[in-house]
Amino acid sequence: MTHKNTLCLWYNGSAEEAAKFYANTFPDSAVNAVHRAPADYPSGKRGDVLTVEFTVLGIPCIGLNGGPIFPHTEAFSFQVATDDQAETDRYWNAIIDNGGQPSACGWCKDKWGLSWQISPRVLTEAVTNPDPAIAKRAFEAMMTMTKIDIAAIEAAIKG
Numbered sequence: 001m002t003h004k005n006t007l008c009l010w011y012n013g014s015a016e017e018a019a020k021f022y023a024n025t026f027p028d029s030a031v032n033a034v035h036r037a038p039a040d041y042p043s044g045k046r047g048d049v050l051t052v053e054f055t056v057l058g059i060p061c062i063g064l065n066g067g068p069i070f071p072h073t074e075a076f077s078f079q080v081a082t083d084d085q086a087e088t089d090r091y092w093n094a095i096i097d098n099g100g101q102p103s104a105c106g107w108c109k110d111k112w113g114l115s116w117q118i119s120p121r122v123l124t125e126a127v128t129n130p131d132p133a134i135a136k137r138a139f140e141a142m143m144t145m146t147k148i149d150i151a152a153i154e155a156a157i158k159g
Helices: 015-025 085-097 121-127 132-142 150-158
Strands: 007-011 030-036 049-056 059-065 077-082 107-109 115-120
Touching (some): 007 015, 015 049, 015 085, 077 085, 121 132
Parallel strands (some): 007 059
Antiparallel strands (some): 030 049
């Protein structure tokens, strides 16, 4: 099925590997199709994996093996809402333990350079709380973290 809108993510030859990792890590994710190049192209040969159709958390994506010209940046990220610390830890650890890198405030990069925000719902609700004191405390607590610690966010909410 062709979707009206699909995210196209550029990879340097590793779209299939990335798609398989996402499918094995996140619910409502799958590798849907692998398409091979019908002819040689600047960064590959006929028969190489050219595109991979996959789904990440219900979002349709295409991984394009376009070569090293356009690396991923933080200008694009997947934001994953988590319900508890176990889910937060599971996704964060899966990305980091598979060659990824931690960053600040719940952000991390997978081994292909794609950015992820592993964001507990309690954090999002706290930093958007109509009470500016709660929002400030939660925001300041978040600013000290790499992976989000839900207990620390809850403590900041309480003051």
